[in-house]
Amino acid sequence: MTGIWTLTAAVCAAEAMWLKQWRPVRVPADLAPAGRVRELPLPLVLEMLSVAIRQGSSIPRALIAVGDIAAGEFGAGLRSAGEQLNKGVSWDDAWPDDGDLAVVRDAFASSWHSGASP
Structure with a gap:
């Protein structure tokens, strides 16, 4: 009986060592490298901002975080607006007059001015 337990322990140890060294052969396309940014649809951006704010993030912090995820000028505009709001700039002055950013x-102006839920 002791031999079976010794053999089982040896097999488990060998498998643990194999799993520790195992690496996937390829990375799925959904797991993009950190530097790769994708264009996000506006409804998704609005939902991401809404979720972040409902979970306790401030509006400026949510704008900065989602701006880091969003691509191009749109993401930079979100980030810029969040940073301007953190500096004390008024709501309307913090935003560039771009279509999607407007x-x-x-969408979040009433939440900023009155503290209402988004």
Whole structure:
């Protein structure tokens, strides 16, 4: 009986060592490298901001975080607006007058001014 337990322990140890050294052969396409950024649809951006704010993040912090994820000028605009709000700039002055950014600005203006839930 002792031989079976010794053999089982040896097999488990060998498998543990194999699993520790195992690496996937390829990385799935969904797991993009950190430097790779994708264009995000506006409804998804609005939902991400809304979720971040409902979970306790401030509006400026949510804008900065989602701006880091979003691509291009749109993401940079979100980040810039969040940083401007953190510096004490007024809501309307913190935002550039771009199309999609104006939608985000208008969607969260009442939350900023009155503290209402997004």
